[in-house]
Amino acid sequence: MIALAERHQDEMRAHGERDYPFECCGLMLGRFADGHKQVIETYPISNAREEEAKRNRFLIRPEELMRGEKYAREKALDVVGFYHSHPDERAVPSQYDLDHAWPTYSYIVMSVEQGRAADLRSWEMESDRSRFNEEEIVKQD
């Protein structure tokens, strides 16, 4: 379960629309508490892939991830997950996403249809890395 404020969803959707027709990606910073995650802040990151490969792939450069982790540490927060957009695709993780994911984190995937943010869903990888399971999103203030 992941707790998100309306404004976090708005920020991610706005990022997805801004970067359309390319994928956007970013971090979710917050806390792990009682078996769920609470998002305190979103941290937008640009997509590191080459222009032509930007659709339906996301990859965060190690130095960008480190910068995000450092920023989180300074604010006494953890990286609790990642978000990225699927331009004109469903909000369901791809095989590529599964191959490049880690357990424990939340993966928010949102579809951006014709430049407009649509579905936004959260996923968590099965501990044996075989698949993603959908995770409940709870609204918080």
Ligand SMILES: [Zn+2]
């Ligand atoms: Zn994806």
